[in-house]
Amino acid sequence: MSSPAVTPPRKAAPASAASRAVVHKELLLNRRDPLLLVMMFVFPIVLVALLSSALGGAFALGDPPDYVLVGRQSTAVAQRLGEPESVVSLDEARRRIGAGEVSFAVVTGDDGEVRQLIADPATRILLPTMLAAIEGKAPDVVGPDGKPYSSGASPYAATLLGFVIYHAFFAASHAAQSVHRERTWGTWNRMLTLGLGKGWLLTAKMIPTVLVVTLQGLLLVGGGCLVLGIPVHSPLGLAAGCLLAGLCVAGVGAMLAAVSRNDAQVPQLNNLLVLVGGTLGGSLVPLAIMPSWVRAVAPLTPQYWLVELFKGATSRGAAAADMAFEGLMVLLFCAVLFGVGVAAMRWDRFRHA
Structure with missing residues (x-):
């Protein structure tokens, strides 16, 4: 079988x-x-x-974000924006903003007043907060490349x-x-x-x-x-x-x-x-x-x-x-x-x- x-x-x-x-x-x-x-x-x-x-409006009600300072430090600016993270050169400020290490750099004149604001194009939603804190005449706002901010930010x-x-x-x-x-x-x-x-x-x-x-x-x-x-x-x-x-x-x-x-x-x-x-x-x-x-x-x-x-x-x-x-x-x-x-x-x- x-x-x-x-x-x-x-x-x-x-x-x-x-x-x-x-x-x-x-x-x-x-x-x-x-x-x-x-x-x-x-x-x-x-x-x-x-x-x-809605988020942009909510951020505008808060404290200004951290920033670095380029130029002369003044009591008036510190009262409005708080103490800067550090005082740096213009090139260093542009480098740090371009790398995303900080969102804003405040550039002041010899009188200590804000002359220019360098801002990170990736965080434009925070710009109203910073401008509201500066008060007075709005400074020129540029990107880290020195070009007008509106041309590279959304x-x-x-x-x-x-x-x-x-x-x-x-x-x-x-x-x-x-x-x-x-x-x-x-x-x-x-x-x-x-x-x-x-x-x-x-x-x-x-x-x-x-x-x-x-x-x-x-x-x-x-x-x-x-x-x-x-x-x-x-x-x-x-x-x-x-x-x-x-x-x-x-x-x-x-x-x-x-x-x-x-x-x-x-x-x-x-x-x-x-x-x-x-x-x-x-x-x-x-x-x-x-x-x-x-x-x-x-x-x-x-x-x-x-x-x-x-x-x-x-x-x-x-x-x-x-x-x-x-x-x-x-x-x-x-x-x-x-x-x-x-x-x-x-x-x-x-x-x-």
Whole structure:
């Protein structure tokens, strides 16, 4: 009596084909999720349209932001604007404003009166506050390049960039839930049969988030700059910033998938990270009017470096070396976040009995 034929085990699909299959599936799910699309592409536009003027008026009621002084220091100026952060030369003031280290430089004459105001084009929303504090005849306002301020500044420069970056990180919740969803649906075991390493599998799950966030940046920031009159000094830097934002959000998603116990816990943790990081990183409120301790800890958030990179590529016109450094800092956050996600992931808990 002959023994039954043994069916050979099915070969795993090539890694490239398996990765494409995972990415394609996630893209289809993202397209069918209206809440994600509204949060990523509609909410930022609504906030920019409704809150830009309101925030500008609110800032005008507060104390003047920090500034550096060029020229003679006078008691009258100090009473109106507060003590300067430091007294510097004209070239140093322009360098510091161009690098985003300070938003304003007050240039005084021999009599101690304000003759000129050098302002950061990326924070025009704070200009009314400074002019109101100076009182009297309004001084000439120029950018760090010496050109008239109105030619390179937009009142939407801070809110457009900040709100888009702020909302981009909400996509991390969706990315992390896509991992937990496999357990809920009982499909994780099937995912493991694709023959992908677990690190590659997690990468494939995060790639759609990278694409969605990159597209969000290109459409909303790139298109918003054209519509709202925000100059784009480095289109390449802007495109790189959009891609880095996508990588960083995906890194947060990978970390959340690892540290969250279930899909219900993911949005709770992500909302906390978005609110804290967005506030401390300058996405919601310009750091120039925040307390000194907030400005000190801001670089510990990826949002800070993304905001600075976007400002440098657009209204600020930063040097390529400065933007490269900011991009490297974002990449460092991406590597750390994704590394934590891979290292801390407890893969066995996703198996469905």
